[in-house]
Amino acid sequence: MDILDNLSQIAQKDTKNALGMAANEPKQLVAELVVENMPTKIPAFTHIVVTGMGGSALAAELARDWLDLDLPFTVVKEYTLPKFVNSSTLVIACSFSGNTEETLAAFADAQKRGVPLVVAAGKGKLLETAGPLGGAIDANLRIGGGGQKMRVARVGVGVTQGMGGSEF
Numbered sequence: 120m121d122i123l124d125n126l127s128q129i130a131q132k133d134t135k136n137a138l139g140m141a142a143n144e145p146k147q148l149v150a151e152l153v154v155e156n157m158p159t160k161i162p163a164f165t166h167i168v169v170t171g172m173g174g175s176a177l178a179a180e181l182a183r184d185w186l187d188l189d190l191p192f193t194v195v196k197e198y199t200l201p202k203f204v205n206s207s208t209l210v211i212a213c214s215f216s217g218n219t220e221e222t223l224a225a226f227a228d229a230q231k232r233g234v235p236l237v238v239a240a241g242k243g244k245l246l247e248t249a250g251p252l253g254g255a256i257d258a259n260l261r262i263g264g265g266g267q268k269m270r271v272a273r274v275g276v277g278v279t280q281g282m283g284g285s286e287f
Contacts, residue, residue: 162235164190164207164208164209164235165190165191165207165208166190166191166192166193166203166204166207166208166209167188167190167191167192167193167208167209167211168192168193168194168195168200168201168204168208168209168210168211169182169192169193169194169195169210169211169212169213170194170195170196170197170200170210170211170212170213170221170222170225170226170229171194171195171196171212171213171214171219171222172196172214172219172221172222173219174215175213175214175215175219175222175239176194176196176213178213179192179194179211179213180194195225196221197221197225198220198221198224198225198228199224199225199228200225200228200229200232204229204232204234205232205234206233206234206235208234208235209234209235209236209237210225210229210234210235210236210237211236211237211238211239212225212226212229212236212237212238212239212240212245213238213239213240214239214240214241214243214245215240215241216240216241216242216243217240217241217242217243217244217245217246217247218243218244218245219245222245223244223245223248226238226245226248226249
């Protein structure tokens with residue numbers, strides 16, 4: 120008998136329950152996403168910049184490559200934002216843990232510049248620091264329901280698609 124046909128053997132090898140997580144994928148897609156401080160009308164932007172690392176950056180890369188957005192889209196995996204970032208740039212700071220060093224530094228850079236800023240995080244310093252941001256957007260997205268980092272990527276794609284200058 121092949122291991123793939125033996126659920127008992129799979130369970131012994133799959134100590135982190137990866138198979139169970141994959142089976143629960145549809146439930147993760149509808150898990151809680153709390154939006155705080157979102158205005159009813161989103162201003163038009165000339166550029167979207169997403170700052171994040173790992174799986175959080177993956178969401179931005181998927182959005183950039185798959186969505187048909189009418190404006191430039193840059194993924195930043197650095198401590199600072201590019202020089203072109205200004206008040207007509209939407210910056211999305213994304214971190215599942217909320218404690219990613221590079222994302223926190225880029226977030227602080229965005230705050231210092233006073234640019235429109237959205238925070239997408241599951242917990243941590245990023246979400247705690249965000250509060251009312253005082254910018255044109257002031258939106259915080261809290262990704263609930265536990266889950267995995269890849270869920271953040273899927274949520275991030277949806278968030279980014281909705282931020283392309285449209286109304287909610």
